[in-house]
Amino acid sequence: MHGQCGLFFRTYAGEAQLFPGRFLKISMLLFFAALCLAPWAMNKYLVSILCLINISVIGAVSLNLLTGSCGQISLGHGAFFGVGAYSAAYLANLGLPFLLVLPGAGAITALTGMVFGLPSLRLKGIYLAIATLAAQLILEYVFLHWDAVTGGSGGMALDPPSIFGFAFDSDLKMFYLTLAVAVLCVLAVRNVMRTRLGRAFVAIRDYHLSAEIVGVDLFAYKLRAFGLSSFLAGVGGALWGSYTMYITPEQFGIGLSVSYLAMIIIGGLGSVIGGVFGAVFITILPELLNFIAQHAGAAFTDLSGALLAMKEGVFGLVLVLFLIFEPEGLANRWRLVKSYWKLYPFAH
């Protein structure tokens, strides 16, 4: 070998591998090792944020598969998340083991998602957005009024998940569970994206007519996108329900749907890593703002109330600034940073 520069592939399979290059493999390994060890050095608060991040990653990556990769905008993702949580609560209260509850909740949500994905055959863009908004409202109504299954306005309680007698009843244990599921979900989506299924999704997003001409059955693939995305959302919802141990209809409102959309827009539409970045960013931002408001409030005691309340405004401002200065999302910024260091110091 004469000193190769960068990565050079001779096969398609080589090019499509998930972790090309030894450097990436080693750094991913180190990253996960650090991630697994980090909670031991953290208190419950920080571990709980990591849990929330893991759960948000599942939600964001699944929405990104549907909206970012397949171009089917969904305003009902929060409700699908709720379907997962309620299904998990219902199945768990029937006495099913968690290892069945999790995929079961996913499957029920996938079916729900596919039903509400049916209008996608005829509707595109903003019209589909309104149709999925209807899904959000209908599902919220169901959560509130199907008392026998959802507990209605009183909500539902769940026990912490337990696998083969091992109960995940602390933040630390939940962290490993949510991390494992999040990693599986992210890898699954990454894998989908390099198969015929993923390429069909992208083809539909880019131009539906060309996709149909090259042999993509639009309706079947759109439904698959809805099903797959909802399945993962359901799994995420099941984890959220098991983590909080108490679910009420209020938790799965339109606000949650919008916050998932914000995650994928900030992270980068259509990119798996973008979904992850967006989830991390949107989950940490309010905590960071809280922290700043609290410390600033200690310095200016008279203003502490106003400073705390300003958080929401700052949150909105950060989102707007992001859209202006980084319209392609954090994923793009990450790519730029990587290429800068790859060529350093001879970038030109």
Added chain:
Amino acid sequence: MKRLAKLLTLALAWTLAVPGVVRAEESVNIGLLSDLSGPTSAVGVPYSEGIKDAAKYLNENGGIAGKPLKLIEVDYAYNAQQALSAYKRFTSQDKIVALQGWGTQDTEALTKFVGKDQIPTLSASYSAHLTDPAKAPYNFFVAADYSTQIRGALKYFKANWKEARAPKVAFVYPDHPYGLVPIPAAKDYAKELGFEIVGDETVALGAMDAMAQMLRLQKLAPDYVWIGGTTPSAAVIMKDAQKLGFKTTFFCNIWGVDESLFKLAGDAANGTYSLQTAVVYGQKVPGMAVIEKLTNGAPKMTHYIRGFASMLVMAEGLKIAAAKGPLTGPAIKDALETLRDYNPMGLTPPISYFPNDHRPNMSVIIYKVDAGKMVEVVTETLERKPEWLGK
């Protein structure tokens, strides 16, 4: 980015954890979850001010067994996820011994957690199911629950009903957990008292118009109409009823009528009955002098006073527990459960908690809106029936 985030969280951990440990030694730490910027902030702000002012007053008067109370406030913007992470921070870094919560969203999302971590929680979500210690062992509040409030009003109306026919009642509420929760209890009790229930209507919390609903109700001619919303929707209902010339007597729940309604509804609000569980600003009770001093005489909503009372009740529990030994969650819970007719400076009716019954009292203060003022009519007290617990 993920690595950067990691670094950031680690940095956060370090900066937060270090002062947290020092603080825990010298003060009694209480978590305060407020909604200062979310959908319920209009009432969340005065409520949290009441709590903070009460803590200030308590600290000026010796604190808890010589230690000052320290409130750690987080604005969770009525978002369950933010409430959850704030709660985790409270318990792990700030080492709180008790929690002042706010609405349905955070209280219910945390019910299981506070039970498991043994953190006594006082909140302003007055759902009846939180009063059953079998389901929510660490939840308390200082007001009669929503169902008891309606029952009190119905009892008052029935007692003052002069005509021979049965009084007719209708229910208007939002299709929302908060609106739906007390309706079955209210209907059962109305039937029991001999009311004729003529209809139900739903008006959303954010409704701009309730004409259609009021037209339908007008035909049914109810004598009393329950409004189970918040002030904006209550104002819309009252104004639309006035436009239609629909004459009836409205009675509203605790969040449906407060001092802001006078601006929103004007004279359409006149004659409405408001169900409250605390006095209004300026009423002659022992605690009012303290409050007037703290607020420099600037009137506050009744929610402020309920927040104030909630902190006083919590402090009473803390004091009893501190006199017996170290301040732990179970000790504070046990102390609160020994309260018998504790009077928070006259701000609310006397409060008692029992180990198997967390209903603070069975009293509702009925006010009537009259030309931009809330005029006290009567304090209706019901029997503490065991079958009403949690319903």
